[in-house]
Amino acid sequence: MSSIPPSATDFGVAPKLLAYRLPMTPAAGSARSHPATLSDVARLAGVSVATASKALNGRSQVRAETRRRVIEAAERLSFRPNQLARGLLVGRSGTVGLLTSDLEGRFSIPILMGAEDAFGAGEVAVFLCDARGDAIREQHHVRALLGRRVDGLIVVGSRTDPRPSLGRELPVPVVYAYAPSDDPQDLSIVPDNVDAGRIAVEHLLACGRTRIAHITGDPGYAAAHDRAEGAAAALADAGLAPVGEARFGAWSEGWGRAATALLLDRHPEVDAVLCGSDQIARGVMDVLRERGHRVPEDVAVMGFDDWQVLTAASRPPLTSVDMNLEQVGRAAAQALSGAIGGARRSGVESLRCRVVIRGSTAPLS
Amino acid sequence: MSSIPPSATDFGVAPKLLAYRLPMTPAAGSARSHPATLSDVARLAGVSVATASKALNGRSQVRAETRRRVIEAAERLSFRPNQLARGLLVGRSGTVGLLTSDLEGRFSIPILMGAEDAFGAGEVAVFLCDARGDAIREQHHVRALLGRRVDGLIVVGSRTDPRPSLGRELPVPVVYAYAPSDDPQDLSIVPDNVDAGRIAVEHLLACGRTRIAHITGDPGYAAAHDRAEGAAAALADAGLAPVGEARFGAWSEGWGRAATALLLDRHPEVDAVLCGSDQIARGVMDVLRERGHRVPEDVAVMGFDDWQVLTAASRPPLTSVDMNLEQVGRAAAQALSGAIGGARRSGVESLRCRVVIRGSTAPLS
DNA sequence: AAATGAACCGAAAAGGCTTTCTGAAAGCTA
DNA sequence: TAGCTTTCAGAAAGCCTTTTCGGTTCATTT
Known part of the structure; x- marks a missing residue:
C-alpha cells in the first residue's frame, strides 16, 4: 500500500485532509453550475490564462505574489484542471x-x-x-x-x-x-509455479516428512503441471521418490476427498500430502480426519493459493503457498x-x- | 450479460469479428507512430475535416460516394476518434x-x-x-x-x-x-436483507420445519440484524416461536461450530438452522455431522450469500440465499x-x- | 435563360489547457 | 544617461473533434 503523493491539484498547499465532505460549492459569487475553468481563475486573479497556468503548475516565470493570488483564486473556485484538455494537449x-x-x-x-x-x-x-x-x-x-x-x-x-x-x-x-x-x-x-512446487516440498522436507504425495487439480492447467514439476524436482534433489504419481483431477474438495481415499488405500504410509489448491486440501483433510489420521501429527497437509476463507477456517489452519x-x-x-x-x-x-x-x-x- | 452494440467506430460496416489480432498497422504510407487523426483521414479522402466528421458520424449532408471514400480512408488508417477531444467538445x-x-x-x-x-x-x-x-x-x-x-x-x-x-x-x-x-x-x-430473512424462513417452513434456530454473524453488522428481523417476522407470521434467540457471533466457520454445539446441548429438538453466512453454515454442518445428526433428514441447514466455493463443495450442497x-x-x-x-x-x-x-x-x- | 431550390462541401469557432515567443518593465553597469 | 540583462506577463498557436453557417454546384422550374 503506497502513500498518496501530492497531486497536481494541490497547488502546493496542504490539503484539508480531515474534512470528510468535499467543499464543492462553486464558492461565493459565480453561481455557474459548470466546473470552473482556468480562465475563470485567471479572471478572478486578474491575470491571463497563460500566467494562471504557469502559476498553478509551478513554472518559474511568475512572481511569488502573483502566484499567490492565482492559487487563492483557484481555491476559491475549487478549480480542478480538466484532464481531458490537458491530455489532449500533451498527448498523454x-x-x-x-x-x-x-x-x-x-x-x-x-x-x-x-x-x-x-x-x-x-x-x-x-x-x-x-x-x-x-x-x-x-x-x-x-x-x-x-x-x-x-x-x-x-x-x-x-x-x-x-x-x-x-x-x-x-x-x-x-x-x-x-x-x-x-x-x-x-x-x-x-x-513462478515451478519454484512454488519446489519450495512447498522443501518445507515438507524441512518438517522431516519423507513420504510425500501430491494431489492436484485439472491436468488441463499449466499451473498444475508446473507445480508438480517443481515438486518432483525438489523430491529428486533430496534423493526421495514420490509416494505414487502426482494425481491430477479437479480443483475441488470432492476430488480431494476421492483422491485421498484412493491414496490411503494404496499408500497408508504417507506422511505428507501436497495439494494443488486449498479446496483440494480441505477435502484431503476431511477424509484424513474421518479415517483417523491426525493432521499434522500423522500426516502434514499443504494447500495452494492461500485463500484465507479456506486456510484460516480449516481445522487445523492450513499451510499454503501464496502466489503474491x-x-x-x-x-x-x-x-x-x-x-x-x-x-x-x-x-x-x-x-x-x-x-x-x-x-x-x-x-x- | 448484454450484447455489444454497434460502436461509433464501426463506420456502418460489419467489423471483422473473427480476426483475433487487431489490424493496427499504421497502414501503407503514413509511417507516423501517432494514431491517425481526423485530418489524416480527410487528407487521404481528399475532403475537409468537417466533411470527414460528418461522413463518419452518419450525418446526412454527405454524398454517398464521398462517405464511402472517407470510410475507406478511415479504415486504411485504422482511424479511431479521439474521445478526449470529443469529450472536451460535447462536455461529457x-x-x-x-x-x-x-x-x-x-x-x-x-x-x-x-x-x-x-x-x-x-x-x-x-x-x-x-x-x-x-x-x-x-x-x-x-x-x-x-x-x-x-x-x-x-x-x-x-x-x-x-x-x-x-x-x-x-x-x-x-x-x-x-x-x-x-x-x-x-x-x-x-x-433487501429483511425480506431475505423472511424468504429464508419461509423456505424452511415450506419444508415442514417448525423448530428453527438462527445462528448469525457479527452483531455490529446491519445485515445480521436485518436478516434476523425478517426471519423472526416470518416465524411470528406462521405462529411459531424461534428455537432460542438469534445467536450473534462472527461470520466464521469457527463460530458456526461453537454455536451449534451450544444449540444442540440446549435444544436437541431443533430441525432447521438458518445461518447468517455460508461460512457459518459450513461450521454448523460439520458439527451436526460429527454429532450424528443427518442433514437434511434430521436438520435442514441454510446459508447466506450463496458463495459457490462453499455452497457447492459442502456435503450435502448448501441451500443459500443469493443477494443478486x-x-x-x-x-x-x-x-x-x-x-x-x-x-x-x-x-x-x-x-x-x-x-x-x-x-x-x-x-x- | 434566368431564377429557384436542393444537395453537398468547407471554413471557422469552440472546448480548456500548455507552451513558446514576444514585449514591457525593471534593475544593473559603465 | 545610454545600453545592457533579468524578470515577469500576455498573445497566440496548437491539440482533435463537432457543429454551425456560408458558399458552391447542379438540376429543376418558369
Missing part, C-alpha cells in the same frame, strides 16, 4: 486500461488490486474492462480503450496458461499479468509505467511465491 | 467512476461486475478506484475523478450499514450501491445513467434476494 491521457478475462475468478482480483494500487498512488487512472473470457468482447474493449487514448494496457488472465497476444502493432505498450502472452516479444509477469498476486499486479503496473516512459522489456518474468505456515504442517516429533 | 466524457471501499471483500466484486457489464455494453468506460476503506484515500480519488470529468459516480460499499454521503454539492450524480448513503437525498441501491449482487450493480449503473440523463431519484431502493435450493434443505418425510 494519464490513463491505462486494465483488461481482465474473468473478474469472477479469484485470481484476477488481487492482481487488479496491486495494479490499481501502484497506479492509484501516482496520477494514473485505471479503466476496468472485463472481457468475460470472450475474445470478441476483448477486442471491443481494446478498441474502446484506444479510442480513449489510454497510455498503456495491462491484460490480466485467469490462469497461467499462455494466451494469444494482442499483437505487436498496438500503438501503446502492453503488459500481460498472470497469463503470459504467447508472443515472446511481449512482456509478461507471472508467478498483489505483487504481480504491482510489478505489472510498474513495468507498464516504465514502458510508457520508453523502457520496454520483453519476455516472461516470474515472481517467486512464498510458503505461509500454519497448523497443518509441523515437524515430525 | 463518457466515463464514470466506480469507487469501492474494499475490493478484497467478496461483496464488491459481483456488484462491480454488474455495473461494468451494464456500462460496458454502452459507450461508457469505468474508472476503478479502491479506497481501501480509507476516507482520505476516497477523497483523493473523488478529486482525481472529478478532474477527469467523469459524468457520474458509483460508490460501492463492503457492508450494508449506511455510510457517510459524499455530499450534495458534487457536480455529478452519485449512486450508492450495497452500502446506502446516510443522506436520504442520495440514491442508494441495496439488497450483480443485479444490484446493474441497477446502480442504470440508475446512474438515468441520473446523468437528468432523471434523478433519491432514497434507498431495495432489491429482492432469492433462495437457491440445494441438498441441505428438503421436506421432512
Whole structure:
C-alpha cells in the first residue's frame, strides 16, 4: 500500500485532509453550475490564462505574489484542471486500461488490486474492462480503450496458461499479468509455479516428512503441471521418490476427498500430502480426519493459493503457498509505467511465491 | 450479460469479428507512430475535416460516394476518434467512476461486475478506484475523478450499514450501491436483507420445519440484524416461536461450530438452522455431522450469500440465499445513467434476494 | 435563360489547457 | 544617461473533434 503523493491539484498547499465532505460549492459569487475553468481563475486573479497556468503548475516565470493570488483564486473556485484538455494537449491521457478475462475468478482480483494500487498512488487512472473470457468482447474493449487514448494496457488472465497476444502493432505498450502472452516479444509477469512446487516440498522436507504425495487439480492447467514439476524436482534433489504419481483431477474438495481415499488405500504410509489448491486440501483433510489420521501429527497437509476463507477456517489452519498476486499486479503496473516512459522489456518474468505456515504442517516429533 | 452494440467506430460496416489480432498497422504510407487523426483521414479522402466528421458520424449532408471514400480512408488508417477531444467538445466524457471501499471483500466484486457489464455494453468506460476503506484515500480519488470529468459516480460499499454521503454539492450524480448513503437525498441501491430473512424462513417452513434456530454473524453488522428481523417476522407470521434467540457471533466457520454445539446441548429438538453466512453454515454442518445428526433428514441447514466455493463443495450442497449482487450493480449503473440523463431519484431502493435450493434443505418425510 | 431550390462541401469557432515567443518593465553597469 | 540583462506577463498557436453557417454546384422550374 503506497502513500498518496501530492497531486497536481494541490497547488502546493496542504490539503484539508480531515474534512470528510468535499467543499464543492462553486464558492461565493459565480453561481455557474459548470466546473470552473482556468480562465475563470485567471479572471478572478486578474491575470491571463497563460500566467494562471504557469502559476498553478509551478513554472518559474511568475512572481511569488502573483502566484499567490492565482492559487487563492483557484481555491476559491475549487478549480480542478480538466484532464481531458490537458491530455489532449500533451498527448498523454494519464490513463491505462486494465483488461481482465474473468473478474469472477479469484485470481484476477488481487492482481487488479496491486495494479490499481501502484497506479492509484501516482496520477494514473485505471479503466476496468472485463472481457468475460470472450475474445470478441476483448477486442471491443481494446478498441474502446484506444479510442480513449489510454497510455498503456495491462491484460490480466485467469490462469497461467499462455494466451494469444494482442499483437505487436498496438500503438501503446502492453503488459500481460498472470497469463503470459504467447508472443515472446511481449512482456509478461507471472508467478513462478515451478519454484512454488519446489519450495512447498522443501518445507515438507524441512518438517522431516519423507513420504510425500501430491494431489492436484485439472491436468488441463499449466499451473498444475508446473507445480508438480517443481515438486518432483525438489523430491529428486533430496534423493526421495514420490509416494505414487502426482494425481491430477479437479480443483475441488470432492476430488480431494476421492483422491485421498484412493491414496490411503494404496499408500497408508504417507506422511505428507501436497495439494494443488486449498479446496483440494480441505477435502484431503476431511477424509484424513474421518479415517483417523491426525493432521499434522500423522500426516502434514499443504494447500495452494492461500485463500484465507479456506486456510484460516480449516481445522487445523492450513499451510499454503501464496502466489503474491498483489505483487504481480504491482510489478505489472510498474513495468507498464516504465514502458510508457520508453523502457520496454520483453519476455516472461516470474515472481517467486512464498510458503505461509500454519497448523497443518509441523515437524515430525 | 448484454450484447455489444454497434460502436461509433464501426463506420456502418460489419467489423471483422473473427480476426483475433487487431489490424493496427499504421497502414501503407503514413509511417507516423501517432494514431491517425481526423485530418489524416480527410487528407487521404481528399475532403475537409468537417466533411470527414460528418461522413463518419452518419450525418446526412454527405454524398454517398464521398462517405464511402472517407470510410475507406478511415479504415486504411485504422482511424479511431479521439474521445478526449470529443469529450472536451460535447462536455461529457463518457466515463464514470466506480469507487469501492474494499475490493478484497467478496461483496464488491459481483456488484462491480454488474455495473461494468451494464456500462460496458454502452459507450461508457469505468474508472476503478479502491479506497481501501480509507476516507482520505476516497477523497483523493473523488478529486482525481472529478478532474477527469467523469459524468457520474458509483460508490460501492463492503457492508450494508449506511455510510457517510459524499455530499450534495458534487457536480455529478452519485449512486450508492450495497452500502446506502446516510443522506436520504442520495440514491442508494441495496439488497433487501429483511425480506431475505423472511424468504429464508419461509423456505424452511415450506419444508415442514417448525423448530428453527438462527445462528448469525457479527452483531455490529446491519445485515445480521436485518436478516434476523425478517426471519423472526416470518416465524411470528406462521405462529411459531424461534428455537432460542438469534445467536450473534462472527461470520466464521469457527463460530458456526461453537454455536451449534451450544444449540444442540440446549435444544436437541431443533430441525432447521438458518445461518447468517455460508461460512457459518459450513461450521454448523460439520458439527451436526460429527454429532450424528443427518442433514437434511434430521436438520435442514441454510446459508447466506450463496458463495459457490462453499455452497457447492459442502456435503450435502448448501441451500443459500443469493443477494443478486450483480443485479444490484446493474441497477446502480442504470440508475446512474438515468441520473446523468437528468432523471434523478433519491432514497434507498431495495432489491429482492432469492433462495437457491440445494441438498441441505428438503421436506421432512 | 434566368431564377429557384436542393444537395453537398468547407471554413471557422469552440472546448480548456500548455507552451513558446514576444514585449514591457525593471534593475544593473559603465 | 545610454545600453545592457533579468524578470515577469500576455498573445497566440496548437491539440482533435463537432457543429454551425456560408458558399458552391447542379438540376429543376418558369
